[in-house]
Amino acid sequence: MATHDFAATASHAHAAPQGFIRKYIFSLDHKVIGIQYYLLALTAVFVGMYLSLLMRIHLIWPTASLPLLGEIKPEAYLSLLTIHGTIMVFFVLTTAPQGGFGNYFLPIQIGAPDMAFPVLNMLSFWTTFLAFMVMLASFIVPGGAPLHGWTGYAPMSALQSSGPGEGLGADLWIISIALFCLGALMGALNFITTTLDMRAKGMSLMRMPLTVWAWFITAILGLLAFGVLLSAGVLLLMDRNLGSSFFVPMGTISGQLTGHKGGSPLLWQHLFWFFGHPEVYIAILPAMGLASQLLSVFSRKPIFGYKAMVYAMLSIGFLGFMVWGHHMFMSGMSPYSAFTFSVLTMAIGVPSAIKTFNWLGTLLRGRIRFQSPMLFAIGFVSLFVSGGISGPFLAQPLLDIQLHDTWFVPAHFHLIMGVASIFGIFAATYYWFPKITGRMMNEGMARWHFFISLIGTYAIFMPMHYLGMAGHPRRYSQLTEVAYLHRLIPLQTFMTYAAFITIAGQFIFLFNLIWSLKYGAKAADNPWEATTLEWTTATPPPHDNFGGHTPVVHNGPYEYSVPGAPRDFVMQTDPEVAATH
Amino acid sequence: MASFTPTASVDDPRLALDDCGNVPPVRGGGGDDGEPWPGSPDYGTRLRRARLGLFVALIPVLMLFVSFTSAYVVRQGLPSLDVRTNQMVRDWIPVQLPILLLANTCILLLSTASMEFARRQTKREAVLSPAELLPRDLFGDERAMPWLALTIFLGISFLTGQWLAWRELATRGYYVSTSPSSSFIYLLTGAHAIHLMGGVLALFVAGGAALLRRPAPTRSILVDITSWYWHFMALLWVYILCLLEFAH
Numbered sequence: 040m041a042t043h044d045f046a047a048t049a050s051h052a053h054a055a056p057q058g059f060i061r062k063y064i065f066s067l068d069h070k071v072i073g074i075q076y077y078l079l080a081l082t083a084v085f086v087g088m089y090l091s092l093l094m095r096i097h098l099i100w101p102t103a104s105l106p107l108l109g110e111i112k113p114e115a116y117l118s119l120l121t122i123h124g125t126i127m128v129f130f131v132l133t134t135a136p137q138g139g140f141g142n143y144f145l146p147i148q149i150g151a152p153d154m155a156f157p158v159l160n161m162l163s164f165w166t167t168f169l170a171f172m173v174m175l176a177s178f179i180v181p182g183g184a185p186l187h188g189w190t191g192y193a194p195m196s197a198l199q200s201s202g203p204g205e206g207l208g209a210d211l212w213i214i215s216i217a218l219f220c221l222g223a224l225m226g227a228l229n230f231i232t233t234t235l236d237m238r239a240k241g242m243s244l245m246r247m248p249l250t251v252w253a254w255f256i257t258a259i260l261g262l263l264a265f266g267v268l269l270s271a272g273v274l275l276l277m278d279r280n281l282g283s284s285f286f287v288p289m290g291t292i293s294g295q296l297t298g299h300k301g302g303s304p305l306l307w308q309h310l311f312w313f314f315g316h317p318e319v320y321i322a323i324l325p326a327m328g329l330a331s332q333l334l335s336v337f338s339r340k341p342i343f344g345y346k347a348m349v350y351a352m353l354s355i356g357f358l359g360f361m362v363w364g365h366h367m368f369m370s371g372m373s374p375y376s377a378f379t380f381s382v383l384t385m386a387i388g389v390p391s392a393i394k395t396f397n398w399l400g401t402l403l404r405g406r407i408r409f410q411s412p413m414l415f416a417i418g419f420v421s422l423f424v425s426g427g428i429s430g431p432f433l434a435q436p437l438l439d440i441q442l443h444d445t446w447f448v449p450a451h452f453h454l455i456m457g458v459a460s461i462f463g464i465f466a467a468t469y470y471w472f473p474k475i476t477g478r479m480m481n482e483g484m485a486r487w488h489f490f491i492s493l494i495g496t497y498a499i500f501m502p503m504h505y506l507g508m509a510g511h512p513r514r515y516s517q518l519t520e521v522a523y524l525h526r527l528i529p530l531q532t533f534m535t536y537a538a539f540i541t542i543a544g545q546f547i548f549l550f551n552l553i554w555s556l557k558y559g560a561k562a563a564d565n566p567w568e569a570t571t572l573e574w575t576t577a578t579p580p581p582h583d584n585f586g587g588h589t590p591v592v593h594n595g596p597y598e599y600s601v602p603g604a605p606r607d608f609v610m611q612t613d614p615e616v617a618a619t620h
Numbered sequence: 621m622a623s624f625t626p627t628a629s630v631d632d633p634r635l636a637l638d639d640c641g642n643v644p645p646v647r648g649g650g651g652d653d654g655e656p657w658p659g660s661p662d663y664g665t666r667l668r669r670a671r672l673g674l675f676v677a678l679i680p681v682l683m684l685f686v687s688f689t690s691a692y693v694v695r696q697g698l699p700s701l702d703v704r705t706n707q708m709v710r711d712w713i714p715v716q717l718p719i720l721l722l723a724n725t726c727i728l729l730l731s732t733a734s735m736e737f738a739r740r741q742t743k744r745e746a747v748l749s750p751a752e753l754l755p756r757d758l759f760g761d762e763r764a765m766p767w768l769a770l771t772i773f774l775g776i777s778f779l780t781g782q783w784l785a786w787r788e789l790a791t792r793g794y795y796v797s798t799s800p801s802s803s804f805i806y807l808l809t810g811a812h813a814i815h816l817m818g819g820v821l822a823l824f825v826a827g828g829a830a831l832l833r834r835p836a837p838t839r840s841i842l843v844d845i846t847s848w849y850w851h852f853m854a855l856l857w858v859y860i861l862c863l864l865e866f867a868h
Contacts, residue, residue, distance in 0.1 A: 155669055224680045232673045262676065266683030274691065277807065282797030285691060289703050301700040301711045301800050306691055313687075 044591040044614045055582035065165075067157035068582060072164050073143030074475070079168060080135035083126050084461070085549075086175070088542050090123040095535040099528070101517045116516035117186035118204050122174065124189030125212065127457060128318065129219050130171050135464045136325035137261075138167065138226055141254040144471065145230060147573040148251050150239025150590040152583045155232040159225050166222035174215040177208040185209035188514070190315065191216075193286035193307040197278040198297060210279065213272050220269040223261050230258035239572070241592030245349070246611070248571050248596040249342065252349050253328025256356045257321050263360065264317040271310035278302065305370055312363035319456050320359045323423075324352060326463025327394060330416045330423075332596075333466055334398050336569045337413035338405025339607050341597040343397045351390035351397075358387045368436045369443050377436040384434035391427055395420065406600075406607075411485035412567070415466035418493050419459050425497070426454025429504065444514075447507025450500050458496045465492070465548070472555065473562030477578045480559055484551040488544055495541025502530050570608050571596050663746060663837040667844060674845045678852055681815060685856060688811065689863060692804050696868070715801045717864055718788045724781035725861060731774035732854040738767035739847035746840030764843065768827050771850070775820045782813050808860045816853050822846040 056062045066072060096103060097111040097119075104110050111119070142160065146153055154160045177184040185204045187196040195201045196209060234255045238247070247255075274285040278299070286307045287299035335342040342348060364372060364380035398420050407413065429451040433439050442448065465488075472480050511527050518524045518531065565574040572592070576585050590612045598609035661669070699708040741764035786806065789795075794802040826842040 156673060224677075227680075228673060228676050231676050232669060236669050236672055262679050263683055266680035267687045269680075270684045270687035270691075273811070274807070277796065277803070282795075283803040283807075284797075284800060285695070285803065288700055290701075300702075301695075301698075303695065303698055303700070306694055309694075310687060310691065 044593060044612050065161060067153075067161055069142050069146050069154045069157065069160060070475075070580060070584075072160050073139050073141070075164050076134055076138035076142055076167070077140070079164075079171060080131050080139055080464075081549075083130035083134065083171060085545075087123050087126040087131060088545065090119045090126070092538060092542060094119050094123065095531075095538050097516060098518060099532050099535045101519060113516040114186055114203050115183070117188070117514065118178075118184035118208075120514065121186060121188050121204075121212070122177070122184050125174060125216070126171075128189055128322070129216070130167075130174070132322035132457065132460045133219075133223065133261075133318070134167060136329070136460060136467070137230075137254060137257055137321070138164070140250075140329075140464075140467045140471065141230060141257075141325060142226075143475070144573055145251055145254050146233060146237070147576065147580060147584050148248050148571050149234065149237065149242050150572050150585070150592065151233060151237035152585065152589070154229045155237060156229050160229050163222045163225035163229065166218055166225065170215045170218035170222060173211050173218060177204075177211040177215070180207040180211065182206040182208050185212045190311060191275070191307070192311075193275065193278070193304045194288065194290070194299075194302075197275055197286045197302075197304075197307075198299075199279055200297075210276070213276050213279075217269055217272045217276075220265040220272070223265045224269075227258040227261040227265070230254055231262065234258075239590050239592055242611075245346065246592055246595050248328075249331040249345070249348055249352075250325070250328040252352055253324045253326075253331075256352050257324045260317045260321050260324070260356050260359065264314040264321070267310055268314035271307060271314070274310075275307070305367070308367050308370060309363070312366045313360070315366065316363045317356075317359045319452070320355055322456050322460045323463075324355070326419055326460045326466075327352065327423075329463050329467050329470075330398060330419045331394075331401075332571075333412050333416035333470060334401045334420075335597045335599060336470075336567055337408045337410060337416070338401055339408070339599045340401055340405045341595075341599055343400030343403075344393070345595070345597065347393055348397055351393045354390040355387060358383060358390070362387065365434055365439070368439045374436070381434050381436055385431055388427075388431060391423075395424060395427075410469075410567070411480065411482055411489065412466045412470035414486070414489045415462050415469060418489065419462040419466060421493070422454050422459035422462055422496065425501075426451060426456070426459055430455070442507055444512055445507035446503045446511050446513055449513060450503030450507060453500050453503070454496075458500065462492070465489075468552070470567065471573075472552075472559075473566050474573055474578055474580070476556055476559070477562050478555055478559030479562050479566065480555040481551050484547050484554075488548045488551065491544030491547070492541060495537055495544060498537035499534050499541060502534055506530060568606075568608050570594070570598055570610050572611055575610055575612050663840075666837065667841050670841050670845050671848065674848055678849070681852075681856075684811065685808075685860070688804075688808055692808070692863065693867065695800055695804070711799070712801060713799055714868060715789070715794055715799070715805060717805070717861075718785040720781055720785045720788060721861060724778050724785065725857065727774050727778045727781060728854050728857055731771050731778065732851050734767050734770040734774060735847045735850045738764045738771060739843050741767060742836070742840040742843040746836040764839075765827070765830055768823060768830070768843070772820060772823045772827065775816060775823065775850075779813055779816060779820070782809055785809070805864060808864065812853070812857055812860055815856075819846065819850050819853055822849065 056066065056068070062068075063071060066075075093105070093108070093111060094116060096105070097116050102110060142154070183204045185191075185196065185208045186202050187205065187209065191212070195205065196213075199206050199209070234247075234251065274283075277283040278285050278287055282298065284299040284302035286304055287297060287302040288304065289300040290297055331342050331348055362380055362384045364376060365384045368377055368380075402417075429447070433442060433448065433451060469480055469485055472478070506527055509527055511524060515521065515524070518528055562578060564578060567574075572590050573580070575590060591614075592611050593614045594609050594611050596611060598604075598611075600607045601609050696712050699710050701707070702709045702711075745764065786809070789802065789805065794805070796803055796806045822842070823846055826839065826846055829839045829842055
């Protein structure tokens with residue numbers, strides 16, 4: 040029998056809301072807001088996948104006429120590319136792990152009754168929601184969605200006349216990004232204040248679960264990075280609508296002087312990538328924290344090197360702000376600058392390797408339980424290594440110049456930033472679904488989902504490396520027009536079929552999610568026999584998280600297989616075992 | 621089956637690196653967006669949390685202006701291509717700032733003084749007020765109100781002065797699109813003005829809280845964080861002015 044130490048005073052910020060609107064729409068409860076973020080990301084990921092499927096269809100059958108859409112034009116391909124990238128990076132990879140699971144579980148895992156500023160938390164979600172709507176609206180305005188890619192490189196993005204979609208569609212794209220930045224900043228403010236000021240008694244920094252560390256560091260990165268992206272967006276809007284020339288040099292379009300003078304497209308790249316590289320870690324760090332958590336829980340072992348994991352995440356976050364130049368090796372930068380950025384980029388391999396070896400160390404001689412959250416956590420490690428290993432290649436300026444505008448780069452970032460993070464989201468869903476809903480997800484469907492996703496992911500993205508090494512350029516919409524690409528079309532075709540199957544597999548997940556809500560087996564209070572605070576409270580957690588109590592923490596978060604303990608796990612709130620061990 | 625032991629006696633955290641994890645949440649746990657509620661944290665905790673939130677919120681504002689500064693410095697030293705002559709030219713022509721900006725600076729610095737008086741006054745009242753017992757205390761906010769009103773007046777005067785300075789620039793033929801240097805003047809002063817408008821809005825909210833006789837601790841926290849924000853805005857303005865005037 041576990042004994043939990045709780046202080047008895049109620050201390051929640053606000054009474055439980057009554058009425059549908061206050062309870063489920065404009066809720067101040069971090070748990071409801073977390074679910075809202077998750078549902079937004081879930082919608083976004085299916086939109087993003089649909090767009091990617093259209094792109095893959097167009098690559099293989101460029102003249103095919105699709106139901107309702109007709110034939111996809113080359114410029115429409117670039118619009119799909121732009122919105123796919125933007126939605127996936129911002130509204131999925133940034134939104135679900137941080138806004139979704141972070142919102143729901145950070146306060147509970149540190150023993151707080153809510154976020155520090157619940158109203159701000161609600162505003163943060165609705166700003167993000169509005170940003171998503173504005174982003175989608177760019178498809179339906181005259182000219183359609185922008186063509187400039189998710190990186191929005193100037194001068195294309197700065198000139199309304201540079202192509203269809205670069206008019207109102209591009210303005211909406213920038214406004215959407217700016218709104219997203221505001222929402223993300225409000226969220227980051229809440230995460231940092233809550234973590235620093237609302238931890239339960241006994242929850243010292245070094246007793247926080249690694250998930251909390253990951254959300255906390257991610258929030259710091261967001262706080263520093265999104266302000267810079269916002270500034271770049273403001274300058275871009277001014278260039279487009281007020282005639283300033285921050286990013287647009289003097290030049291001509293179709294033989295006509297643009298009216299701009301003296302701007303620098305490289306300035307955009309510097310500002311964008313100063314945000315853009317930390318954004319990679321904003322996407323992946325929460326998944327790293329979660330993988331650490333799950334590998335420990337399902338190996339029934341303490342995480343190998345807890346402090347090393349914390350310092351590795353801090354190092355990754357710190358170094359992440361010093362390497363933006365490696366995205367700009369093609370821009371003609373000084374070889375000395377390129378060398379510096381190259382060395383710093385490879386330095387990130389050190390904390391990344393520490394994390395990887397610690398994950399493997401955690402698995403070593405563990406009593407591993409291969410349940411669905413664990414499968415996806417292991418899948419995350421696999422994808423992180425597979426995607427990460429190509430990073431040092433791209434960090435070499437000379438190699439990058441060869442590979443930069445080829446499919447090698449999408450292969451790299453899809454594996455490490457995209458799918459690895461999404462595996463983290465899946466792992467979190469399977470792990471915390473019982474706590475959120477009181478029901479288990481179906482394990483059989485989860486396994487089918489895992490194997491289809493893992494094999495499908497590798498089938499889609501590993502061949503991209505070979506395309507890149509063969510010199511296949513990115514962003515080409517019509518491969519049949521280029522003779523030397525003909526021999527690569529079978530590989531593209533294979534990837535397209537793999538994408539069909541992988542996306543079909545995601546409907547198994549969606550079905551499982553909805554089906555389990557009603558028909559899933561009833562979950563026990565602590566079905567995974569984990570130690571952290573969310574498993575000490577009722578399922579689903581009450582409005583104030585701990586039912587009028589506040590937990591008191593005595594132990595670290597990864598006390599598994601403790602010698603002398605009556606069970607193979609010791610809850611963080613268990614004072615009896617803490618006294619004997 | 622878990623059993624809950626309703627006790628607050630604990631051992632010392634073995635790995636604690638800080639004090640924060642040792643603060644009993646019964647004193648400080650709970651979200652805070654302004655109004656107290658039964659069982660809400662005490663005044664000190666609420667003030668500390670609000671200040672922490674504000675200081676964290678100032679970081680992205682700082683990053684925004686660091687980013688603008690970086691763009692400003694880079695652009696100044698950047699030669700650009702003149703496609704008509706096909707030559708690299710230096711086209712940075714400094715714009716003489718309106719002298720009115722100096723008067724505006726004095727007004728803003730004066731407003732920080734009045735803001736500080738308002739902050740200290742409301743804090744004194746919050747400490748003296750038996751707010752825990754009488755949420756709608758009877759002391760009012762009379763002594764702080766004139767300082768708040770003066771700060772609002774000076775803030776609006778500053779914004780009006782900035783608008784007049786932009787008018788003067790326009791009269792001299794400098795618009796946003798005229799030259800790179802004029803673009804940056806409008807950008808930096810405009811971004812600062814928008815942030816200061818937020819401060820004026822917060823002052824109105826603080827004033828409204830006093831008029832509506834909100835509890836003294838709530839008013840004090842509102843005025844306190846607005847004052848820190850206001851001081852930051854004044855400092856930021858001095859920085860922007862120095863950047864525009866001296867960074868060539």
